[in-house]
Amino acid sequence: MVGSLNRGSPVGPVADQGRALMRGGHPSDGLLAALLGACGAIVREPLGERTRHQVQRIRAGRRSWVLKTYRRETDEHFAHRFRREERVLTLLAASAPGLAPALEAGVIGTDQAFLVMDDLGVGAASLHRVLSGSGCPIEPLAKAVAALAEWHAFTADLHDLLAAFCQSIVLDRNDRETLARRHLLALRRIGVELPAAKARSFAGRVIDPLLESAPRVLHNSANALNFVVRADGSVALIDFETISLGPLEIDLGELAIHPAVFGRHGLAGTAALYPGDVDPEALARAGLLRAIDSCGALARQARQDPDPESAGKLDRRARRYREVAIQIAEEIGVDDCGIPAA
Structure with a gap:
């Protein structure tokens, strides 16, 4: 039909x-x-x-x-x-x-x-391009965080209606089992097999505390590629196919770990732009999970890309996310995440 x-x-x-x-x-x-x-x-x-x-x-x-x-x-x-x-x-x-x-x-x-x-108009560009090419200016980042907060306010008003769409695909969920599986898969993509004992320890120290917060309807792919800066400076969100339930820190953490954002503003600087309560410990745990995910995904794309120049760019991006993950893990005292030093 x-x-x-x-x-x-x-x-x-x-x-x-x-x-x-x-x-x-x-x-x-x-x-x-x-x-x-x-x-x-x-x-x-x-x-x-x-x-x-x-x-x-x-x-x-x-x-x-x-x-x-x-x-x-x-x-x-x-x-x-x-x-x-x-x-x-x-x-x-x-x-x-x-x-x-x-x-x-x-x-x-x-x-x-x-x-x-x-079409979002002539001159529109992804936030990733804007942040990567001009020293991570604060204004577009602040507008992106504001757009994310507007999304969370919108979904709070329609939580029951949207929640029905969030759990239909296991791969997109933010439950303990799915997050733990994604963590192990990301590590395998960079050549790491995490022992079962360390995997259980990591889940207990990072995933379980993160999921203690009340679930919200998340964008669930709030990386800088999915924010578009229009020519007039306003910011739009795109790509809503993987909306899911979970703590809002998962969305904010995914934006905050962009290497340019993390390097200049850190997790705390990004959280300060959000017009609402943010749990700094939950943000760090979410950022660590998303940084490992991004590292693994980009490493896989780099291996599969037949163009050496493009593959090299993907590999460099994967390495930058690995550096972010290592720094967050060190800051919160997590020594069993599985990410090897550069």
């Missing part, structure tokens, strides 16, 4: 065409033109880093949008993640306009789905 949405309204005839027009796992130009009322040729360009879902900018005449395609071949949970993101974007448009791109259209089929969102 193919479903469709377009500016918040069903589009039956277009939906009926969806299966035929989404050949090869990608929406055709004809389907996009029909959904968007676009005139002229559709021009596409890739956006962002390689992920399990393809993201493109599409242009038709003077207008541009962002197209995100979900495919079963790269994500067996594609339908759940599509529905999460579609629901969040729809709710944000009504309750917190400007915090995220406006949703224009979407179609879900048997093996693929896609969303079309407003």
Whole structure:
């Protein structure tokens, strides 16, 4: 069955065409033109880093949008993640306009789905690029933290509604079992097998205390790549497919461990920008977990990248996250996290 949405309204005839027009796992130009009322040729360009879902900018005449395609071949949970993101974007448009791109259209089929969102504009750049290229200025970081706080306020108001979408995929959860498994997987990706006794000790000292806080609906991927700084300086959040439950320090910690942010402002400096209560010990534990995750993920991407230059950049980023993890572990007295010294 193919479903469709377009500016918040069903589009039956277009939906009926969806299966035929989404050949090869990608929406055709004809389907996009029909959904968007676009005139002229559709021009596409890739956006962002390689992920399990393809993201493109599409242009038709003077207008541009962002197209995100979900495919079963790269994500067996594609339908759940599509529905999460579609629901969040729809709710944000009504309750917190400007915090995220406006949703224009979407179609879900048997093996693929896609969303079309407003382009955030000429001159927009990821927070990662902004922070990495200009000495980590405080203003865009402060606006990103404010955007994250606005997200947490939005999800607090709709907690029960959104919580139903948070637990459908085990891989995205922030429970003890999943966090412990992700920790071991990240270590394996950098060539470390943590003994069972040390793994249990780490979970008891880091994961269990972190999860004592009341759960919130998290973005759950609040890294600097998922904050977009518009040309006017305002900041938007993107990529809501992995929302999950957990303490807010997981979201804030993921932003705070960006090497440029951590090196200049530290965990405490980032926490000071957040307009609400932050548990510094929970933030450190969350930052340590996310830094190890990032190190492992980037190391894996570096090994798989066929381009030596690109692989080298990924490897250097992995090493920087390893340095962050080592420093946090030393500061909080955790000697069994498994990260080897550089």
